[in-house]
Amino acid sequence: MRKVLAFDLGGTKFAFGVVAEDGTVLGSGRVETLAQNGPDQAVKRVATAAHELLLKLNLKSSDLLGIGIASPGPLDIARGCVDGSPNLPGWTGYSIEGELSKAFGLPARIDNDTNAAALGEYLFGAGKGRKNLVYITISTGIGGGAIVDGRLMRGANGNAAELGHITLDIKGPACPCGGNGCFEMYASGTAIARRTREALAHGTTSSILSLAGKVENVTTHHVLQALAQNDPLAKKIWDETTEYLGRGLAVIIDVFNPEIIVVGGGVTAAGDVLFKPMREKALRYAFPRLAAVCSIVPAGLGGDVGVVGAAACAFEASR
Template structure:
């Protein structure tokens, strides 16, 4: 009998529900906006109807469903039954997600932090296959990671391992959304790249590309475009600076974890012009040469599917013998 897995990738702005096979073939997918505010129940209702529709469209029934993997943007409670803390989706905090979904579908449900889920996606379907020691980092609005050591996900004492975005890289540095100062995320995320350009323009820097653009409309993606298409010197400088800090962060991780591979995903990694070379230069400058020799740094081959495949991989990871 065909065995299927459902993946729920819950994001701050959208939710993706996918139905896939054990080998990572996505049979169908539905995307809808996440309900903001106090409407977690509305999102759960949509999750239920999206999965029911996907099962029907695929020609399979609920009896083919092996389990549901749920990737959430935040900290999962230690018993992994729901969301403990999520700045992006505060209304989900404390909601008994696992129990509600189990009641509806009568199949095992597992919840995982989204960066951890993405690392599992790489382990089962991407660049982490056949590798016992690797890190997956997403460089996006923020910076998150999942760490695989000795072939299994490193969770830490209370499930919070892998918050590499909040390693301090500058003493008394820029303010991070987490409330601390000098975090890697405040220097190398897409948000940080946009902030760099905004601050420079406010301080009188000149840029032909950004001349007629409102400060509030500057994003990491736009800075990437300015560097690639217009070779805008300010945009290039912003990306090179962010890349240098990321290289320092990666070198720290290489020195601490001695991984075989570091896999980089997320929006900032969609285009690597004026980013990859300065990042690797910093890695070579800061990493311990012996550890660096054992490690390769690569881009995620899963691209935009990493969220769906990660959610599906949560189930595979739980069911492995």
């Protein structure tokens, strides 16, 4: 079975693995990124660890099809590097793609991590074989990726489908991207917590406060706990959250006409209490002909999504 080497770069951890063409992770590991020390050290460290993994698996570079790299964006895919990523200061202009390619003598391809996750869910996960698929992740931020007619939509410079920055309200709160009222300013885990803290700061009483201890400690998890106890503020916050998600997903449905939207990220641990209202609202607000063919499902790859997504990029590049 064909195999690839996959790297999943993050601000704190640099994970890697050998992945077979059925999506099985044959071996994996991780090193510290130590991002502040610059890219050269980190890439050398991860390459050494990956060479050791190949030895352990009794594989040579020549047994592999290529290298896939999932990286935080934004990217400059022409140069194979990150381009102003806030978690990787000083990495702009360094060709991660070129250096890893050289280290193993294999072709390499870099994609942003949510685009890689979209490809992973398409090749191996919850949307396997569904040629028009959108992936979104709802965690500290909201990210996305789109498969259009069976190909990953990379865009002009590799940054397509920044779905977290769809504008929901032109008068909304300022977003670090420079815009206002972006989707992720309302519906990410960070935003859910911020909206809850704002309500509590205005004096609303709620069991969320006793669960969290103090206002500054409030997270989405506390909102969900209070929701299970029928707390009125938690219910209000959650209804608003699924409303924002429904509005955002409806835009996504109208743009991409997907047959499936795969939703991952920490907030999806909420399960049905999230998916049921989010799905119902998204399909209600989207253009009916497009809503009629779209299903909205939880992601399938779980914690492997980083490495498996990166591997999916290598498999796609080899097609």
